Amino acid sequence: MWSGGIPQDGNAPVRAGVPEHGRVPKYYAVKIRLDELLAELGEGEPLPAERELAERFGAARETVRQALRELLLEGRLRRRGRGTVVAGPKLVHPLSLVSYTEGVRRQGLRPGRRLIGLERYPCPPRLAAEIGVARGDAVWHLERVLLADDERVGLESTYLAVARAPRLDREFDPDSSFYTYLRHKLGIVLGDTDERLETVLATPREALLIGTPPALPMLLIHRASRDGAGRPLERVRSLYRGDRFSFTTRMTGDGRRGAGAARGPSAG
CATH class of the missing domain: 1.10.10.10 (Winged helix-like DNA-binding domain superfamily/Winged helix DNA-binding domain)
Known part of the structure; x- marks a missing residue:
């Protein structure tokens, strides 16, 4: 042998x-x-x-x-x-409130996004509590394909109360950073987040949008964010190609995450 x-x-x-x-x-x-x-x-x-x-x-x-x-x-x-x-090395993204834009640029690549859809609809009960609205209140659903040097590397869905960003469909450039828009246009400062990361297989629709085989393992991050005052702000579902992404974080001696690496990556 x-x-x-x-x-x-x-x-x-x-x-x-x-x-x-x-x-x-x-x-x-x-x-x-x-x-x-x-x-x-x-x-x-x-x-x-x-x-x-x-x-x-x-x-x-x-x-x-x-x-x-x-x-x-x-x-x-x-x-x-x-x-x-x-293939080249994987994109390494810190598990922190560093935006997708910043994380990709740090590796010498050009970040981008391709809009799939931006629509508003009545908020279902399960989502309502996560973004701090009442059942039936209007919410935005922003869906974008994530790009790195024009290569499709992920898919992100963002849910936000229409009341927090009433002119999102008119003011926001979908190829730009969502967090930059919140901060500079609306004055909304991000606070902390709760996250859950798991491995999944993409659905046929997701695989088609990202341009991968359905059997390709994906890294899925569920994130619920709050603003600087601690109020619920957004819920995000980020799907990253397992063959193109890895994630890093730093832990302190007492088991807590180090400064600057407190939560999760975003496509902002």
């Missing part, structure tokens, strides 16, 4: 995925070889065809295909046209 690429260093993290008995599935052995090849090729370089890879590694094409599928799901590879290229 092929054993190349298995780390001999006992300090290697989780033995790079190799069980203690050293036996690995054929596809995983190919994946390790592919991982080495990606490092040699570099970001943006095209990957050889499946047939060529199968011959190079002495493996069946289906075995190679399975290894490629995992690398695609992990974000190590990307589809480009009818081919596959080496």
Whole structure:
């Protein structure tokens, strides 16, 4: 059995995925070889065809295909046209009240958004308590695709009472920062937030909007925000591509999050 690429260093993290008995599935052995090849090729370089890879590694094409599928799901590879290229590093976003705009710009990329819809409708009971309105009061639903250098990387839905931003549909540029609009146009200062993060699969509609396969794992963040006076402000559902995003935070010695990393990312 092929054993190349298995780390001999006992300090290697989780033995790079190799069980203690050293036996690995054929596809995983190919994946390790592919991982080495990606490092040699570099970001943006095209990957050889499946047939060529199968011959190079002495493996069946289906075995190679399975290894490629995992690398695609992990974000190590990307589809480009009818081919596959080496992907760049994931977007790293702090779990803090840093906006999506600021977080993407810090990594040298150009943030953007594509409006899917902005509509108002009577608030349902469950949402009413979260944004501080009565059942049936008018609420905005703002839905936008998140972009980084024109690549679709996420989808965000924001719910806000119409009374807090009555001219949102006339004043707000959907390609701009929502939090900047709240702060500079309406004088609303953000306070704290409650968040929940989970992994999910995108629905067929979400996958179509983001431009990913339905089977691609997603990072989903539910957020309920309050203003500076502690009053409920918004509810946000942010869906990020698992192959393009990772999140970071800092903890203090007493177990609390450090300053500047208190809550969650936004597409503001």
